[in-house]
Amino acid sequence: MSSAAPVVIVGGGWAGLSAAIELSHNKIPVTLIEGNWRLGGRGRTIRLDNMEIDNGQHLLIGAYNETLRLLELMGHKESDLFDRQPTLLHSRAHRLSGFRLALPHIAAPLNFLFGLLGARGFGIRQKAAIMQLCLTMNQCDFAIDPDQNLSTWLQQNGQTEKIIQQLWQPLCLAMLNTPVDIASSEVFLRVLRDSFTLKRDYSDFLFARHNIGLLFPQPARQYLEKNDATLITSERVQCVEQTANSLFTVRTKRRSINGMHIVLAVPPAQCLALTTNFPALTPLHQQLRRFKTSPITTIYLRYPTHVSLGQHMLGISGGQLQWLIDRGTSEQAGIMAGIISGPGPHMRSSKELLAKTASAEVANLFPHWPKPLQVSVVREKQATFLCESGINHFRPDNETAFNNLWLAGDYTNTGYPATLEGAVRSGVACARKILQAIHCHDH
Numbered sequence: 001m002s003s004a005a006p007v008v009i010v011g012g013g014w015a016g017l018s019a020a021i022e023l024s025h026n027k028i029p030v031t032l033i034e035g036n037w038r039l040g041g042r043g044r045t046i047r048l049d050n051m052e053i054d055n056g057q058h059l060l061i062g063a064y065n066e067t068l069r070l071l072e073l074m075g076h077k078e079s080d081l082f083d084r085q086p087t088l089l090h091s092r093a094h095r096l097s098g099f100r101l102a103l104p105h106i107a108a109p110l111n112f113l114f115g116l117l118g119a120r121g122f123g124i125r126q127k128a129a130i131m132q133l134c135l136t137m138n139q140c141d142f143a144i145d146p147d148q149n150l151s152t153w154l155q156q157n158g159q160t161e162k163i164i165q166q167l168w169q170p171l172c173l174a175m176l177n178t179p180v181d182i183a184s185s186e187v188f189l190r191v192l193r194d195s196f197t198l199k200r201d202y203s204d205f206l207f208a209r210h211n212i213g214l215l216f217p218q219p220a221r222q223y224l225e226k227n228d229a230t231l232i233t234s235e236r237v238q239c240v241e242q243t244a245n246s247l248f249t250v251r252t253k254r255r256s257i258n259g260m261h262i263v264l265a266v267p268p269a270q271c272l273a274l275t276t277n278f279p280a281l282t283p284l285h286q287q288l289r290r291f292k293t294s295p296i297t298t299i300y301l302r303y304p305t306h307v308s309l310g311q312h313m314l315g316i317s318g319g320q321l322q323w324l325i326d327r328g329t330s331e332q333a334g335i336m337a338g339i340i341s342g343p344g345p346h347m348r349s350s351k352e353l354l355a356k357t358a359s360a361e362v363a364n365l366f367p368h369w370p371k372p373l374q375v376s377v378v379r380e381k382q383a384t385f386l387c388e389s390g391i392n393h394f395r396p397d398n399e400t401a402f403n404n405l406w407l408a409g410d411y412t413n414t415g416y417p418a419t420l421e422g423a424v425r426s427g428v429a430c431a432r433k434i435l436q437a438i439h440c441h442d443h
């Protein structure tokens, strides 16, 4: 019993790191094991074509308050890490007309209403239909029961094909990484409520001043090392076993570690693989099998450093690229990140073809720009879980059938889609439940 570590966390993504930070802050010794040599999981920096770059462009918003709280707890000022900007959704199009929606600096939800009134690209009838929808959302307190797919719900609530295509589909893909015709209305409305109705600055965009690795994984590593946590990287946990005294042991190729509490902070498929030998977890396994994944493709186009988008980001419609983000804020002047969220025919294209298509689309929108010096494609096939209607029903809690085996990760029951904030909230919630369990045991 005495040789067991108090808490062993498997997975050093944002959920595992957040659980570790919260426990370390409360003086609980933690051992964290990560399979990759870099921390950060699906939100990490990678080396690509001689560049240190994110595994995909990430965007944070003002409503990510648990993430911001942990960063502050680790001693980091928001303004050092992010350029905070009020919402500006500006979209240009190859064939359709674009739109521009800027939220003024007044209290929510008035900022959204005034922003909508002044929006360009929508006629008065379309604005009335969107406004009516906002009132309907408000009346039902942004809750839908039972859940249904978003496009059906939008059509039932007076949204025309044009409004769906121009406004809701891109927002849904950006927020849920799931096409509007299968996306969960329940999760979509939850994000809208938290971003647009609670506090004015929750809908702000937070543009990172650094690569994502320097934003959270590295500060987390420094904080955890300073607080005597044990961090093991480049070691995959191969199996989890239960010992005679009901503790759990995790095994890597090199070692076995007993834990009083084990947190599995890995995605659903890996969680299933690690726990498949425990019949008591059969209901959990059925839940985990319901999760499908959805890809995100990021195409980094490197131009001479003087090339600038003139704004942080631009929505694009009518082509393959959906968003273009200027990485000048992240100390990478001249690099544009083109984003394609979700599944689609682009997943069948080779990286070379994607690079060519993206370059051509950008040249079409910005004919005065020079040719890109380099184009690199990062395809994350399992970027997020597919946030289909009804998914909330299958999302597991942090607790499992064993009182010392816990789950953390963006897919757990947070109500959020697969996001950094969802992962952080899950990790923190899991840590707090463990703290409570340790506290109860001690008294």
Ligand SMILES: Cc1cc2nc3c(=O)[nH]c(=O)nc-3n(C[C@H](O)[C@H](O)[C@H](O)COP(=O)(O)OP(=O)(O)OC[C@H]3O[C@@H](n4cnc5c(N)ncnc54)[C@H](O)[C@@H]3O)c2cc1C
Residues within 6 Å of the ligand: 010, 011, 012, 013, 014, 015, 016, 033, 034, 035, 036, 039, 040, 041, 042, 043, 055, 056, 057, 058, 059, 060, 235, 236, 237, 238, 265, 266, 267, 270, 296, 297, 298, 380, 382, 383, 384, 408, 409, 410, 411, 418, 419, 420, 421, 423
């Ligand atoms: C390209 C891309 C763009 C995105 N854009 C955004 C965005 O703009 N905004 C946003 O909020 N979110 C975004 N996301 C989603 C966000 O990155 C994820 O929701 C979040 O990082 C998930 O964190 P997690 O800790 O739950 O899981 P993960 O990051 O998957 O962490 C799990 C960790 O466990 C490790 N692991 C797995 N199995 C084992 C094992 N057997 N032994 C040891 N370690 C193991 C993995 O290596 C990984 O590090 C994006 C994701 C991607 C990929």
